Amino acid sequence: MNKRKLIFWAVVVAALAVLVAVFRDKVHFDWKMFWQQLRFVSWRHIWAGIALIYATYWLRSVRWAVFLSPTKKVPAVTLLGPQFIGFTAVALFGRLADLTRPYLVARRVELPLSTQVAVYTIERMFDLGAAALVFSSALAFTPKTLPHHDVFVRAGVVSLALTLVIAVFAGVVRLAGGVVAGFARGTVGLLSKSAGESISSKILGFRDGLNALKSAKDFGVTAAISLLMWLLIGWAYVQTAHAFVHTPELASLTFSRTMLLMAASIGGSLLQLPIIGWFTQIAVTAAAMHEFYGAPIEAATACGALLLLVTFLCIIPTGLVYSQIEHVSLKKIADESGAAKDATIAADAGTAE
Structure with a gap:
């Protein structure tokens, strides 16, 4: 991590510390109620949400294989490991590790990194459009x-x-x-x-x-996979909210009403800081639930924590296992992918027309 990035993180941490100091005496929060909310959740709904999220990782692998198909036929299962490891790196190291997935895929399928960065870019755009x-x-x-x-x-x-x-x-x-x-x-x-x-x-x-995407068929398949994936993500949010069976404001949420919560969560994750970003994302989603649905702040915060677990952190154990099986150091691969990104940008700048 270079000096500029260290200064940036230091400023962010200082700003968060100031916010906590200013508002800690202005917000009443019952920690006992918070822990009770977590104690009485329905884990059946939590496990259902996690299963839905894991299904989206499989769909991401299938979609990536479709992107690769004009250049190289690759089984989707071959790309599942890079998805698990890549999202684990993002969960642990923040958005700085975003290019871990294309970097790992490029190594796995023996194609230039620039081609997989292109796949990653269009993947993001399909995600944005489908969402x-x-x-x-x-x-x-x-x-x-x-x-x-x-x-x-x-x-x-x-x-x-x-x-x-x-x-x-x-x-x-x-x-x-x-x-x-x-x-x-x-x-x-x-x-x-x-x-x-x-x-x-x-x-x-x-x-x-x-x-x-050489054909209309490829485009249609990719669009369909993207829409299905985001529908599953939306239902994972619904399942997590329904886990709070003793909080009517959350237990009765419909799919359509969950959309604003989902949007707030995605917005809170755009600047995903290492570890610190977990707490900022919980705060954003808790505030959304409290404001939009009238949920008690303790229940909203507990739900925000479980949403983070279900939609973002649940991949970490699997990613760590895969990294051991494939002999990959998460920190090293995140650093290497960042350096490769800079080299790719420099190369594109020199060849762009």
Whole structure:
């Protein structure tokens, strides 16, 4: 970790410490009630949520195999280990380890890292589009009698608009990716050269990923897998909320009402800091449940903790086992993937048209 990153983490930790010091006497929190909420959860629902999340890792492997199919036929099961190890690295080391998965896949299938970074980029875009479509569709069926109905409607409109923007952007990049990347490098580069190069590299990666989908069939299969995956993630949120059988505000949540919670959770995970990010994500989801559903803050916090476990941390034991089987050091591979990312950006900057 370089000096700039150390300074960044130090500032973040200091800011969090200040927030805790300012608000600790202003928020009443009953720790006894919090532990009681955790004690009486229905673990049947928790295990169901974990099973749904593990199914999404399998779907990610299948989707990645579809992306690779025009270049190399790879069984989906071959890509399952890199998914487990990669998401474990992100859970432990934060978003700095995001490129662990493409790095491991590139080593496994013996293809250049740049091709797998392209797959990773288009994977992110399909995730964004599928999640937005699931959000907007589910929120469209929210009953008008529910509290905060206007908030749900606005969120649905925004997510649908985002889906359309992604579709238009994908079309433009597919037709003129080099021009778009050059424009981004020139404009953003006026403020920050490194940021301009990074954005340009991502656009080129997205273009290369789109070019990997050679047929309408591949596109349709990928879109269907992405939608199914995000539906399963949504139901994992529902199962976790329903585990709080003694809290009516959570036990009665419908799929559509869970969408705002899911959006808040995803927003809280965008800047995933090592370990510290776990607590910030719990705080974000707890605040959402308390505000949107009227759940007691203790129950909301307990549910936020279990949501983190079900949707994010449950992969760690499996990832650690796989890393031992495949003789992979998580810290080393995270560092190597970060260094490889910088080299890939530099290479793309030199070859972009």
